[in-house]
Amino acid sequence: MTVASKETLGFKTEVKQLLHLMIHSLYSNKEIFLRELISNASDACDKLRFEALQNDALFEGQSELAVHIDFDADARTITIEDNGIGMNRDDVINHLGTIAKSGTAEFLSKLSGDQKKDSQLIGQFGVGFYSAFIVADKVTVETRRAGEAADTGVRWESAGEGEFSIESIDKADRGTRITLHLKAEESEFADSWRLRSLIKKYSDHIAIPVFLPQEAGEGEDGETKQMPEAVNQAKALWTRSKSELKDEDYQEFYKHISHDWTDPLLWMHNRVEGKLDYTSLLYIPAKAPFDLWNRDKSRGLKLYVQRVFIMDDAEQFLPLYLRFVKGVLDSNDLSLNVSREILQQDKQVETLRSALVKRVLDSLEKLARDDSDKYQSFWEEFGEVMKEGPAEDFANKEKIAALFRFATSKSEGEKQIVSLDDYVARMREGQKKIYYITADSHAAASGSPHIEYFNKKGVEVLLLTDRVDEWMVGHLSEFKGKHFQDITKGELDLDDLADEAEKAQQKELEETHKQLVERMQNVLVEVNTVRVSSRLTDSPACMVVGQFDMGGHMRRLLEAAGQKMPEAEVTMEINPTHPLIARLDQEQDEDRFSELAELIYAQALLAEGSQLKKPAEYVARLNKLLLDLMK
Numbered sequence: 059m060t061v062a063s064k065e066t067l068g069f070k071t072e073v074k075q076l077l078h079l080m081i082h083s084l085y086s087n088k089e090i091f092l093r094e095l096i097s098n099a100s101d102a103c104d105k106l107r108f109e110a111l112q113n114d115a116l117f118e119g120q121s122e123l124a125v126h127i128d129f130d131a132d133a134r135t136i137t138i139e140d141n142g143i144g145m146n147r148d149d150v151i152n153h154l155g156t157i158a159k160s161g162t163a164e165f166l167s168k169l170s171g172d173q174k175k176d177s178q179l180i181g182q183f184g185v186g187f188y189s190a191f192i193v194a195d196k197v198t199v200e201t202r203r204a205g206e207a208a209d210t211g212v213r214w215e216s217a218g219e220g221e222f223s224i225e226s227i228d229k230a231d232r233g234t235r236i237t238l239h240l241k242a243e244e245s246e247f248a249d250s251w252r253l254r255s256l257i258k259k260y261s262d263h264i265a266i267p268v269f270l271p272q273e274a275g276e277g278e279d280g281e282t283k284q285m286p287e288a289v290n291q292a293k294a295l296w297t298r299s300k301s302e303l304k305d306e307d308y309q310e311f312y313k314h315i316s317h318d319w320t321d322p323l324l325w326m327h328n329r330v331e332g333k334l335d336y337t338s339l340l341y342i343p344a345k346a347p348f349d350l351w352n353r354d355k356s357r358g359l360k361l362y363v364q365r366v367f368i369m370d371d372a373e374q375f376l377p378l379y380l381r382f383v384k385g386v387l388d389s390n391d392l393s394l395n396v397s398r399e400i401l402q403q404d405k406q407v408e409t410l411r412s413a414l415v416k417r418v419l420d421s422l423e424k425l426a427r428d429d430s431d432k433y434q435s436f437w438e439e440f441g442e443v444m445k446e447g448p449a450e451d452f453a454n455k456e457k458i459a460a461l462f463r464f465a466t467s468k469s470e471g472e473k474q475i476v477s478l479d480d481y482v483a484r485m486r487e488g489q490k491k492i493y494y495i496t497a498d499s500h501a502a503a504s505g506s507p508h509i510e511y512f513n514k515k516g517v518e519v520l521l522l523t524d525r526v527d528e529w530m531v532g533h534l535s536e537f538k539g540k541h542f543q544d545i546t547k548g549e550l551d552l553d554d555l556a557d558e559a560e561k562a563q564q565k566e567l568e569e570t571h572k573q574l575v576e577r578m579q580n581v582l583v584e585v586n587t588v589r590v591s592s593r594l595t596d597s598p599a600c601m602v603v604g605q606f607d608m609g610g611h612m613r614r615l616l617e618a619a620g621q622k623m624p625e626a627e628v629t630m631e632i633n634p635t636h637p638l639i640a641r642l643d644q645e646q647d648e649d650r651f652s653e654l655a656e657l658i659y660a661q662a663l664l665a666e667g668s669q670l671k672k673p674a675e676y677v678a679r680l681n682k683l684l685l686d687l688m689k
C-alpha cells in the first residue's frame with residue numbers, strides 16, 4: 059500500500075461547533091449513528107446506480123450493491139463498508155471537513171445552550187456523518203471514487219476535535235469503509251446482537267442489503283466461520299404493500315429521507331396505475347424545520363424512476379407553499395435520463411404535480427375533519443406557509459382557504475382556530491361579507507376602535523396578525539361567494555347590518571355635526587377628510603383607509619422594510635356620541651378647540667398602531683391639558 063502526502067487540516071469552525079454540540083446533546087440518542095451511516099452508504103449506492111446509467115464502467119464489473127457491517131469486540135471497532143460511489147480527495151475535504159448546507163450559520167445562531175432544546179434543533183438540522191463521534195473517539199474513513207484508479211484512494215482520520223488528517227492510499231475496491239474506534243464506555247455496540255437489532259430497527263426499509271457476519275458453524279479448517287447474512291428486508295419501502303407496513307416502518311423511513319428525527323405527523327402512500335403510473339409516499343413533518351423561511355433551503359421530493367434513484371430535492375413536484383412536504387416519488391413514466399432541466403419542461407410533471415397537491419390538500423382536509431387537535435398542531439407549525447397558497451395556486455385557492463384557521467373577535471385568546479366554513483356558518487342574518495382587520499398583534503387587532511361596532515352587533519371579525527395576511531386576503535378576495543372586507547377601509551357599508559332606526563340616527567348625526575366636522579377639518583392640516591363615523595361606539599375617533607388603498611398594517615411593514623410609500627389619503631372618523639367629541643363641539647375658544655382636535659387625531663393614530671410624526675408635540679399637548687385639569 060503506498061502512503062503519500064499525508065496532511066493535517068483544520069475543521070471549519072461550524073463543524074467544530076456542531077461536533078461539540080452533538081457529542082454533548084445527543085448522548086441519550088447515541089444509537090442513531092448507525093442509522094446515519096447506513097443511510098449515507100445507501101445514498102452512495104443510489105448515486106452510483108444513477109451515474110452508471112450513463113457509464114456502465116463505473117460498476118467495475120460489480121453491480122451488486124450492498125453495505126457490509128462488521129465489528130471486533132476486542133479491538134472495540136465497528137466498520138461500515140459500502141460499494142457505492144465513493145469519494146476522491148476533493149470530495150472528502152469538501153464533505154467531511156465542512157458542512158455544505160445552506161442555513162448552517164443561522165442554525166448555529168439559534169442554539170440556546172439548553173441541551174434538551176438544542177438536541178431537538180439538531181435533530182431537525184440533520185446530524186449525518188458527524189454523528190459517528192457520539193460513540194467513537196476516532197473515526198477512519200477509507201474511500202475511493204468509482205471509476206477512478208486504485209491509487210486515488212483516500213484515508214481520512216479524525217478524533218473529532220479540531221482537525222483531521224488526510225492521506226492517499228491504494229484501495230482496490232471502490233466505495234467507502236468507515237471504521238469507528240469506539241469510546242471505552244460505548245463498547246456495547248461492538249456486539250452482534252446489538253447491531254442486528256439496530257439494523258432491523260433503523261434500516262429495514264433501505265433498498266440495498268445490509269450484511270452482518272453470522273456464526274455459521276464449522277468451516278473446513280475446523281474454525282468457526284462467519285458468513286455474512288443480510289439482516290434487513292432490502293426492499294424499497296414504498297414498493298411494499300401498505301398492508302405489510304407498520305407505522306414504525308413508515309416513521310423510520312421518514313427519518314432516513316428527511317434527516318429529521320421527530321416522527322412525522324402524517325403520511326400518504328399511494329400507488330397509481332392508469333394514465334399515470336407512479337408510487338408516491340409523502341410525509342408531513344410534525345415540526346417545522348428551523349430554516350422554513352430560508353429561501354435557499356433545498357426542498358422537494360426524492361425522485362426515482364422505475365426504482366432507480368434519480369435525484370434529491372426534485373422541486374418541480376410540489377408548489378412552494380407545500381415546501382415542508384417530504385417524500386419519495388417513483389415514476390414509471392419519466393425517462394431514466396431525466397434531468398432538472400427536462401423536468402421543468404415535461405408536461406407529465408405538471409400532471410403529477412396537480413395529483414400530488416390534491417393528495418396533500420385532501421389529506422389535510424381529512425385530518426382537520428377527523429382529528430382537530432392534530433390538525434391544530436399542523437396549523438401552528440405550517441399555517442403561515444400555507445397562507446402563501448392562494449397567490450401561488452389559483453386553481454386550488456378555495457380548497458386551500460378551507461384549511462385556514464384564524465383568531466377572531468369571537469374566539470378565545472390568540473390561537474388561530476376558526477375556519478372560514480365556521481365563520482360563514484355563523485354569519486349574521488343579512489351579513490354578506492367576511493370582515494377582517496389586520497394589525498401587528500392580537501391585542502392591537504382585538505382592541506382596535508374599528509371593531510367596536512361589530513362587537514356591538516355580534517358580527518364576527520377575523521383578526522389577522524401574520525405578516526402574509528393582508529397579501530393573502532388580497533389574493534383570496536372571496537370564499538364561497540363571500541367577499542372579504544377590511545373593516546378599517548372605506549366607508550362602512552352598514553346596509554347589511556344596521557336596522558332602519560340606526561340608519562336614520564346616523565343620518566341625523568351627520569346633519570347635526572356638519573359644523574363640527576368643518577371646524578376639525580380646518581385645524582387638522584394633516585387630515586384630508588373628517589367625517590362622522592358609523593363604526594365607533596366607545597372610542598372618540600379612528601383612522602380609515604380608502605377602500606382601494608393599502609392597509610395601514612401593510613404600509614407600516616413596508617415602511618419598516620425601507621420602502622418609500624406614496625402619501626396616502628388621510629381620513630379620520632369621529633364619534634359624536636362620545637363625551638370628548640361632544641365637549642369639543644361645545645368648545646368656543648378656537649385655540650383650545652385646535653389643541654383638543656390635535657390630541658384626538660394623535661390618539662386615533664396611536665390606536666391603529668401608527669407612529670406619530672412629532673411625538674414630543676403630542677406629549678406637550680397632553681401635559682398642558684393635565685396641568686389645566688389640576689388647577
Ligand SMILES: Nc1ncnc2c1ncn2[C@@H]1O[C@H](COP(=O)(O)OP(=O)(O)OP(=O)(O)O)[C@@H](O)[C@H]1O
Nearest residue numbers: 098099102144145153183184185186187188234317
Ligand atoms: N458512505 C459514503 N459514500 C460516499 N459519500 C459519502 C458517504 N458518507 C458521506 N458521504 C458524503 O459526505 C457528505 C456529507 O455527509 P453527511 O451525512 O454529513 O451529510 P448529508 O448526508 O449530505 O446530509 P444529511 O445527512 O444531514 O442530510 C454526503 O453528502 C456525501 O457526499
